Amino acid sequence: VTLNVVITDYPAPPADVEAQVFAESGLDIHLSWCDGTREDLGRQLGSADAAMVGYATIDRSLIETMNQCRIISRFGVGTDMVDLQAAGDHGIPVTNVPDYCIDEVSTHTIGLIIALSRHIVELNAYAHAGGWGRDPLPAPMPFRTEGQILGIIGLGRIGRAVAAKGLGLALRVVSFDPYARDETFAECGIGRMGLTELLKSADYVSLHCPLTAETRGLIGSEELRLMKPTAYLINMARGPVVVQEALREALQERRIAGAALDVLDVEPPPADEPMLQLDNVILTPHTAATSVEAILQLRRQAAVNVVLALKGQPLTSVVNRDLL
Numbered sequence: 001v002t003l004n005v006v007i008t009d010y011p012a013p014p015a016d017v018e019a020q021v022f023a024e025s026g027l028d029i030h031l032s033w034c035d036g037t038r039e040d041l042g043r044q045l046g047s048a049d050a051a052m053v054g055y056a057t058i059d060r061s062l063i064e065t066m067n068q069c070r071i072i073s074r075f076g077v078g079t080d081m082v083d084l085q086a087a088g089d090h091g092i093p094v095t096n097v098p099d100y101c102i103d104e105v106s107t108h109t110i111g112l113i114i115a116l117s118r119h120i121v122e123l124n125a126y127a128h129a130g131g132w133g134r135d136p137l138p139a140p141m142p143f144r145t146e147g148q149i150l151g152i153i154g155l156g157r158i159g160r161a162v163a164a165k166g167l168g169l170a171l172r173v174v175s176f177d178p179y180a181r182d183e184t185f186a187e188c189g190i191g192r193m194g195l196t197e198l199l200k201s202a203d204y205v206s207l208h209c210p211l212t213a214e215t216r217g218l219i220g221s222e223e224l225r226l227m228k229p230t231a232y233l234i235n236m237a238r239g240p241v242v243v244q245e246a247l248r249e250a251l252q253e254r255r256i257a258g259a260a261l262d263v264l265d266v267e268p269p270p271a272d273e274p275m276l277q278l279d280n281v282i283l284t285p286h287t288a289a290t291s292v293e294a295i296l297q298l299r300r301q302a303a304v305n306v307v308l309a310l311k312g313q314p315l316t317s318v319v320n321r322d323l324l
């Protein structure tokens with residue numbers, strides 16, 4: 001019997017990595033792609049035995065048509081684009097790949113902290129344009145990073161890696177995570193803080209929590225007002241964890257020194273997105289997780305998860321286990 005595996009969007013055909021995993025599995029798998037429209041998602045997912053999801057929104061109304069689907073396999077860590085409750089109600093496990101990009105995202109975060117602090121982007125542009133020397137310095141005078149405070153919101157896999165790398169830079173590291181155990185903070189060698197205290201004291205506030213009903217809008221105008229005018233916000237998690245409008249205002253009014261963002265509310269951002277015009281924001285286009293090794297690991301594991309589900313074997317990274 002031929003099994004239908006539908007890739008909702010990412011990665012584009014031919015999906016050679018996934019196809020190889022499927023070939024090795026001994027299963028007879030037919031792989032197809034949606035064309036990016038919701039109508040096509042609705043058409044194809046109804047007859048899918050497995051769905052593989054990049055960035056497409058998989059809401060309850062789609063899930064209710066997925067009557068023969070045995071797994072929703074996400075290409076990534078975050079599963080906020082999938083209605084986990086609806087999938088659970090339908091008995092469909094949702095898997096992620098929790099560990100493929102810990103090194104990449106944590107290094108990207110530290111790279112951006114250094115870029116913000118040392119004004120690398122502005123100084124690079126100045127030097128390329130023929131400018132030279134530090135009198136006058138064509139960017140704000142940096143502060144010494146040694147001893148500055150890195151505040152990590154969300155002390156999970158990535159947050160802990162950022163903590164270790166931050167300590168390596170001689171930053172003082174603290175974290176807010178209501179769900180992490182005291183032992184985790186002790187093992188990391190960092191202090192536990194409440195959100196308000198962290199926002200008031202950190203020189204760098206770095207977001208590493210998932211997007212959930214609780215973290216949506218976690219950093220709004222009130223929270224931004226607690227931050228020091230010399231502080232920076234780094235968001236490698238998900239755009240809606242921050243109220244983007246409030247962040248834009250804080251940046252325009254220089255109530256905080258700057259921000260580095262790998263994620264935005266709407267991706268890709270519309271051409272008139274004001275954030276694109278601000279000179280105190282460094283943007284990367286949702287690429288923090290990328291490396292040769294990470295992408296290979298991600299795609300192989302997402303396909304392995306599909307094979308395990310189709311064979312009825314135990315899955316290792318089910319994110320909606322409690323809801324099934």
Ligand SMILES: NC(=O)c1ccc[n+]([C@@H]2O[C@H](COP(=O)([O-])OP(=O)(O)OC[C@H]3O[C@@H](n4cnc5c(N)ncnc54)[C@H](O)[C@@H]3O)[C@@H](O)[C@H]2O)c1
Nearest residue numbers: 077078154155156157158177179208209210236237288289
């Ligand atoms: N930019 C990218 O390309 C990229 C890549 C990977 C992951 N991410 C995002 O980063 C997030 C974190 O990844 P991870 O691998 O560290 O996940 P993880 O599940 O290992 O850790 C998440 C941590 O956040 C904590 N948390 C949950 N709710 C919180 C709250 N209200 N306040 C503070 N902390 C809270 C959890 O307790 C946990 O310790 C992912 O959910 C994903 O959205 C982005």
